[in-house]
Amino acid sequence: MNVKQLAAEKAVEYVVDGMKVGLGTGSTAYWAIRKLGERVQEGLKITAVATSVASEEQARELGIPLVGFGDIDGLDLTIDGADELNHDLELIKGGGGALLREKIVARGSKRMIVVADESKAVGTLGQFPLPVEIVPFAWEWTVADLAKLGCTVELRRSGDGLYKTDNGNYIADCRFGTIASASELAASLQNITGVVEHGLFIGIAALAIIGKQDGSIEIIEREHGE
Numbered sequence: 001m002n003v004k005q006l007a008a009e010k011a012v013e014y015v016v017d018g019m020k021v022g023l024g025t026g027s028t029a030y031w032a033i034r035k036l037g038e039r040v041q042e043g044l045k046i047t048a049v050a051t052s053v054a055s056e057e058q059a060r061e062l063g064i065p066l067v068g069f070g071d072i073d074g075l076d077l078t079i080d081g082a083d084e085l086n087h088d089l090e091l092i093k094g095g096g097g098a099l100l101r102e103k104i105v106a107r108g109s110k111r112m113i114v115v116a117d118e119s120k121a122v123g124t125l126g127q128f129p130l131p132v133e134i135v136p137f138a139w140e141w142t143v144a145d146l147a148k149l150g151c152t153v154e155l156r157r158s159g160d161g162l163y164k165t166d167n168g169n170y171i172a173d174c175r176f177g178t179i180a181s182a183s184e185l186a187a188s189l190q191n192i193t194g195v196v197e198h199g200l201f202i203g204i205a206a207l208a209i210i211g212k213q214d215g216s217i218e219i220i221e222r223e224h225g226e
């Protein structure tokens, strides 16, 4: 059973004619984009923006109409994956390096649906190293500042060199083990000048659709105003 596909295809049921849709990034969002492509070929009328070069290419190949950010002032719905999520729908994202674009797109959406398999649902965030996008300039100092927050930091690599995001920045993967307060940590991260954005998504996702090995789906909805 492909539980990522199960969750992703359920989320696509929320898409209706006329919607402006944000396309997430990663191996779960892949299935949502694929299903959306099928529905577009069957006549669904939507426009979309993508959160990464990879998702944009996938959408284009499937014939999903893409628009520029200057053409629209917001989105109705974004469907995206997560690396970890807790019961308050606080997320860790950025395992695929797309967190900055993902956060811009999700924040510009009336609703964000997270799609994930059950391994991503945790009691406390932090087992997954938190991806933090940092500028290459003086990255050594930024990494040192991040480590002062109580994590071990590894600069993400790719092949022989350092990994670069679609925006030309580096990713520092910060292993906290346990994140007691995501909002306090988010505030501390935002205070570090070399940090462009971090992978904590707090108060952004409205709904999570979690695919389970037994073929069932769990839906978690965030209380309004939480």
Ligand SMILES: O=C[C@H](O)[C@H](O)[C@H](O)COP(=O)(O)O
Pocket: 024, 025, 026, 027, 028, 029, 080, 081, 082, 083, 092, 093, 094, 095, 096, 097, 098, 099, 102
């Ligand atoms: O940068 C990547 C994104 O935040 C992904 O949504 C996240 O890493 C989950 O990816 P996957 O569905 O491949 O586990």
